[in-house]
Amino acid sequence: MPARLSLADQRILVTGGTGFLGRHVLAELRRRGAERVFYPGSQVYDLTRPEQVRRLFAAVQPEVVLHLAAVVGGIGANREQPGRFFYENAIMGLEVMEQARRSGCTRFVTIGTICSYPRLTPVPFQERHLWDGYPEETNAPYGLAKKMLLVQGQAYRQQYGFDAIHLLMVNLYGPHDNFDPQSSHVIPAIIRKCLTARAQGRRQITLWGTGTATREFLFVEDAACAIVDAAENYHSAEPVNIGSGHEISIRALAEKIAALCGFDGDILWDAGKPDGQPRRCLDVSRAREQFGFTAQTSLDEGLRRTIDWYRRLGAE
Ligand SMILES: NC(=O)c1ccc[n+]([C@@H]2O[C@H](COP(=O)([O-])OP(=O)(O)OC[C@H]3O[C@@H](n4cnc5c(N)ncnc54)[C@H](OP(=O)(O)O)[C@@H]3O)[C@@H](O)[C@H]2O)c1
Numbered sequence: 597m598p599a600r601l602s603l604a605d606q607r608i609l610v611t612g613g614t615g616f617l618g619r620h621v622l623a624e625l626r627r628r629g630a631e632r633v634f635y636p637g638s639q640v641y642d643l644t645r646p647e648q649v650r651r652l653f654a655a656v657q658p659e660v661v662l663h664l665a666a667v668v669g670g671i672g673a674n675r676e677q678p679g680r681f682f683y684e685n686a687i688m689g690l691e692v693m694e695q696a697r698r699s700g701c702t703r704f705v706t707i708g709t710i711c712s713y714p715r716l717t718p719v720p721f722q723e724r725h726l727w728d729g730y731p732e733e734t735n736a737p738y739g740l741a742k743k744m745l746l747v748q749g750q751a752y753r754q755q756y757g758f759d760a761i762h763l764l765m766v767n768l769y770g771p772h773d774n775f776d777p778q779s780s781h782v783i784p785a786i787i788r789k790c791l792t793a794r795a796q797g798r799r800q801i802t803l804w805g806t807g808t809a810t811r812e813f814l815f816v817e818d819a820a821c822a823i824v825d826a827a828e829n830y831h832s833a834e835p836v837n838i839g840s841g842h843e844i845s846i847r848a849l850a851e852k853i854a855a856l857c858g859f860d861g862d863i864l865w866d867a868g869k870p871d872g873q874p875r876r877c878l879d880v881s882r883a884r885e886q887f888g889f890t891a892q893t894s895l896d897e898g899l900r901r902t903i904d905w906y907r908r909l910g911a912e
Contacts, residue, residue: 768819771905
């Protein structure tokens, strides 16, 4: 096995470094002493354009690539733009990994997703069940595009000895999350609805689905820590789940958020809207065993910090 690699000494490219997870990864890299970190946004290099990906690698010449760039969103956004979610996520990953390999980069980390798992995976999801069926249809184009990058990394490791790893990331939340109602994930969507209703004196909010689906959530600072830990210490073709290992129903989550936001009105459920995958919770033992990662932030603490951050924005 290759020796532990300290990222502090490396020339690092973080694609998607301007995004929600990206800014926390940059903070974690800074905390660990990395100084040569590059993270141009899509305005500078559009990674869906192969010639721009080539120019980026010629300009930066990274030793390590953390590939976070993606088109991301909740169920609504995935259902409205399945073609874009498939094409852009696939093409960005394919081109970025190909140029990384060609340019002699020594480590490559792909941020994959829990959406790659089959719809009815036994809970908790173990990595060995990843290929046992088709994903939940509301997020299949996104999940499968990302899953192809796992295959790409494994094929490149086999043929070229390229040290690519793939992290299957659970749903994230935290400060700097996307609170845009058109594209946000479930936690910022519920926070926003509760705080808006409270500010406007409304006694009801309506949420998507039945509330019975379950999810697992990971605080974004923990996710950033896991990525850097894996980049430094994990060298295998096998994908790794990254999560907190705690499952909660959307109904219980909504009640918890409402209480933390001080909203004591009624929560109505619009069962005409999709629930998405029925249950989601990862087995997180491989990450713990292989590179010592365990999530540190409880859901209550993480939600409190997220709500405080959003309140400080003065948004509601
Ligand atoms: N958020 C979650 O709950 C979650 C869960 C599992 C996995 N993930 C994965 O984590 C990663 C980061 O997600 P996120 O939530 O941080 O997303 P985000 O906030 O939407 O950030 C997306 C990033 O990708 C970049 N990007 C998008 N299109 C690009 C293009 N054509 N060219 C260059 N850069 C482009 C964006 O750059 P600009 O801002 O400059 O356009 C931005 O930096 C993604 O790979 C996602 O699949 C996220």
